[in-house]
Amino acid sequence: xxxxxxxxxxxxxxxxxxxxxxxxxxxxxxxxxxxxxxxxxxxxxxxxxxxxxxxxxxxxxxxxxxxxxxxxxxxxxxxxxxxxxxxxxxxxxxxxxxxxxxxxxxxxxxxxxxxxxxxxxxxxxxxxxxxxxxxxxxxxxxxxxxxxxxxxxxxxxxxxxxxxxxxxxx
Amino acid sequence: xxxxxxxxxxxxxxxxxxxxxxxxxxxxxxxxxxxxxxxxxxxxxxxxxxxxxxxxxxxxxxxxxxxxxxxxxxxxxxxxxxxxxxxxxxxxxxxxxxxxxxxxxxxxxxxxxxxxxxxxxxxxxxxxxxxxxxxxxxxxxxxxxxxxxxxxxxxxxxxxxxxxxxxxxxxxxxxxxxxxxxxxxxxxxxxxxxxxxxxxxxxxxxxxxxxxxxxxxxxxxxxxxxxxxxxxxxxxxxxxxxxxxxxxxxxxxxxxxxxxxxxxxxxxxxxxxxxxxxxxxxxxxxxxxxxxxxxxxxxxxxxxxxxxxxxxxxxxxxxxxxxxxxxxxxxxxxxxxxxxxxxxxxxxxxxxxxxxxxxxxxxxxxxxxxxxxxxxxxxxxxxxxxxxxxxxxxxxxxxxxxxxxxxxxxxxxxxxxxxxxxxxxxxxxxxxxxxxxxxxxxxxxxxxxxxxxxxxxxxxxxxxxxxxxxxxxxxxxxxxxxxxxxxxxxxxxxxxxxxxxxxxxxxxxxxxxxxxxxxxxxxxxxxxxxxxxxxxxxxxxxxxxxxxxxxxxxxxxxxxxxxxxxxxxxxxxxxxxxxxxxxxxxxx
Numbered sequence: 229x230x231x232x233x234x235x236x237x238x239x240x241x242x243x244x245x246x247x248x249x250x251x252x253x254x255x256x257x258x259x260x261x262x263x264x265x266x267x268x269x270x271x272x273x274x275x276x277x278x279x280x281x282x283x284x285x286x287x288x289x290x291x292x293x294x295x296x297x298x299x300x301x302x303x304x305x306x307x308x309x310x311x312x313x314x315x316x317x318x319x320x321x322x323x324x325x326x327x328x329x330x331x332x333x334x335x336x337x338x339x340x341x342x343x344x345x346x347x348x349x350x351x352x353x354x355x356x357x358x359x360x361x362x363x364x365x366x367x368x369x370x371x372x373x374x375x376x377x378x379x380x381x382x383x384x385x386x387x388x389x390x391x392x393x394x395x396x397x398x
Numbered sequence: 399x400x401x402x403x404x405x406x407x408x409x410x411x412x413x414x415x416x417x418x419x420x421x422x423x424x425x426x427x428x429x430x431x432x433x434x435x436x437x438x439x440x441x442x443x444x445x446x447x448x449x450x451x452x453x454x455x456x457x458x459x460x461x462x463x464x465x466x467x468x469x470x471x472x473x474x475x476x477x478x479x480x481x482x483x484x485x486x487x488x489x490x491x492x493x494x495x496x497x498x499x500x501x502x503x504x505x506x507x508x509x510x511x512x513x514x515x516x517x518x519x520x521x522x523x524x525x526x527x528x529x530x531x532x533x534x535x536x537x538x539x540x541x542x543x544x545x546x547x548x549x550x551x552x553x554x555x556x557x558x559x560x561x562x563x564x565x566x567x568x569x570x571x572x573x574x575x576x577x578x579x580x581x582x583x584x585x586x587x588x589x590x591x592x593x594x595x596x597x598x599x600x601x602x603x604x605x606x607x608x609x610x611x612x613x614x615x616x617x618x619x620x621x622x623x624x625x626x627x628x629x630x631x632x633x634x635x636x637x638x639x640x641x642x643x644x645x646x647x648x649x650x651x652x653x654x655x656x657x658x659x660x661x662x663x664x665x666x667x668x669x670x671x672x673x674x675x676x677x678x679x680x681x682x683x684x685x686x687x688x689x690x691x692x693x694x695x696x697x698x699x700x701x702x703x704x705x706x707x708x709x710x711x712x713x714x715x716x717x718x719x720x721x722x723x724x725x726x727x728x729x730x731x732x733x734x735x736x737x738x739x740x741x742x743x744x745x746x747x748x749x750x751x752x753x754x755x756x757x758x759x760x761x762x763x764x765x766x767x768x769x770x771x772x773x774x775x776x777x778x779x780x781x782x783x784x785x786x787x788x789x790x791x792x793x794x795x796x797x798x799x800x801x802x803x804x805x806x807x808x809x810x811x812x813x814x815x816x817x818x819x820x821x822x823x824x825x826x827x828x829x830x831x832x833x834x835x836x837x838x839x840x841x842x843x844x845x846x847x848x849x850x851x852x853x854x855x856x857x858x859x860x861x862x863x864x865x866x867x868x869x870x871x872x873x874x875x876x877x878x879x880x881x882x883x884x885x886x887x888x889x890x891x892x893x894x895x896x897x898x899x900x901x902x903x904x905x906x907x908x909x910x911x912x913x914x915x916x917x918x919x920x921x922x923x924x925x926x927x928x929x930x931x932x933x934x935x936x937x938x939x940x941x942x943x944x945x946x947x948x949x950x951x952x953x954x955x956x957x958x959x960x961x962x963x964x965x966x967x968x969x970x971x972x973x974x975x976x977x978x979x980x981x982x983x984x985x986x
Contacts, residue, residue, distance in 0.1 A: 295713055
């Protein structure tokens with residue numbers, strides 16, 4: 229397999245006008261052209277200029293990822309597209325809410341593991357906890373896998389948000 | 399009028415159109431656009447052409463835009479008005495035609511309530527347009543309209559929809575002039591990176607077996623781009639081929655032109671593409687109809703790719719020197735650098751290359767059986783070509799299918815903006831409304847729709863539009879009683895099982911022309927062809943010509959789906975080396 233065919237995960241930051249339909253344009257581009265979305269997060273980041281930041285985690289060959297970026301860039305409400313994976317070191321974080329139900333030793337063990345992962349308890353009953361955990365996607369996966377054996381009931385994940393290291397902005 | 403004038407939404411629409419230099423729009427009224435139609439009625443600056451179907455409104459606007467270089471403007475109502483326009487919008491998107499389509503919408507308070515003639519126009523047209531807008535506040539209407547024109551014509555051109563609810567058309571708001579309405583984010587790059595252009599010029603000068611591969615982007619860059627291209631190609635002495643969309647960007651009468659390339663392109667163009675060592679691609683996008691089998695596409699060449707849209711670069715084919723920019727700017731820089739560095743082609747190598755091309759040309763790939771027993775479609779077009787010789791005012795549109803490919807092969811285009819065909823989407827029914835749009839934009843010109851008997855029925859109702867506006871458009875039907883291209887593929891790929899491709903129960907086109915108030919002419923014998931063509935050209939009214947051609951003729955050369963350029967078939971006797979592979983069968 230040549231490097232041209234290697235499928236790699238990319239985290240892309242996109243600055244867009246916060247206007248109706250902009251998310252549909254981005255998502256429609258991915259579904260219409262057959263690109264993959266692993267996760268997508270969006271929220272307004274600049275109220276004065278009504279700009280939103282979208283973080284998309286996708287995967288593809290270098291040619292496909294180059295296409296994805298070029299296609300995103302030509303959307304009219306898109307201001308900036310940055311491939312964090314290619315443009316130097318970056319930080320990526322995700323948050324999850326994880327509900328675990330159980331009693332006795334399993335309940336104690338869940339709390340002990342949560343402590344190791346620095347997960348916070350947001351809600352507790354005699355028979356359940358809701359944990360908040362923040363970390364890399366893999367951290368969250370490992371935590372959730374452990375909780376599966378201890379009475380996992382529910383998961384809600386945000387998808388990744390990301391930012392480059394160093395002083396430069398998007 | 400100065401900034402800040404208060405007007406109704408409908409009047410803002412008309413003022414914005416005027417300020418954008420629009421004098422003609424194509425449309426069809428309905429409930430949700432009545433205020434705009436009322437405003438149209440009360441003014442004389444903007445002419446409205448009433449079509450008979452909204453799809454035709456967009457195609458007519460495309461024909462107008464392509465033949466004049468202006469933005470084509472469409473006005474349709476909500477619901478079915480907008481959905482009928484969708485085919486035209488996608489057509490304009492695929493072929494990069496600047497269109498602004500205004501659609502009426504139900505009043506804002508009814509949006510989302512499944513109101514009468516409501517549809518989610520912006521939702522439906524999002525993938526059908528370059529961009530679209532729903533204007534919910536009359537104070538944003540003028541700015542949005544100006545932005546729509548900016549987006550439609552800048553960068554890679556395309557269709558833009560502005561959806562305007564009826565209450566916004568009635569409401570009073572502030573008008574803003576074009577100068578006050580710049581879009582925030584859309585700034586396409588038009589000037590190239592000079593380092594890249596210098597690199598490209600060095601590569602071009604070092605070529606042994608070069609070819610210019612030119613597409614519709616050069617035509618979209620304006621007539622000056624075609625002049626610069628012609629100048630540069632002549633300076634180098636290199637061969638040049640054009641895509642279907644690029645016909646006319648380089649003069650067909652120039653000996654350096656190899657004809658069109660691609661699936662039904664010439665033998666010499668396709669083999670030169672296959673065998674070249676430097677490919678100079680300008681405003682073309684390596685479409686599957688051009689490349690054939692991707693893995694075998696021009697395997698030995700270094701590729702330069704000039705395109706205004708970065709997403710076109712490395713989309714299908716990896717290139718060596720990508721240059722993002724407007725074709726006219728890039729060509730200007732190339733010529734300047736070529737001259738400044740006193741570049742000269744490698745004459746010895748170039749002679750060998752032209753000798754090789756001469757061998758390919760000698761195969762005479764467009765030859766066909768000459769007979770006086772039946773009118774060959776190619777013969778009819780050759781006679782049309784002869785009748786048009788020396789005229790500078792001819793615009794040719796087409797429908798889609800065999801006749802379209804024959805027209806591309808047999809009619810010569812020495813200038814840009816004279817050839818109007820649906821290349822990307824391949825829309826049957828395109829040609830008649832496009833000819834109407836071209837005729838509106840070029841009164842007094844000779845506008846001919848080269849059609850097939852199947853395609854023409856898809857928008858035949860537009861004969862009524864032609865008659866209403868006294869447009870002397872000519873519909874030149876190559877009637878072979880088959881959906882010819884479908885039948886050709888069934889013959890080559892599906893064991894001659896002609897499933898539903900026979901044109902059963904055809905109307906009598908001569909009587910049909912008569913019924914619309916036009917003139918119908920028919921040629922069934924070879925001896926009648928010239929007279930019918932002459933009469934068609936001399937008749938100062940809309941004409942339908944029923945040219946009864948050989949029903950069995952197929953269109954060659956042909957590169958079957960999934961095959962490489964050098965596996966081109968030259969004629970019916972030329973059997974493929976091996977059966978078309980399955981991966982080729984699934985290609986359209």
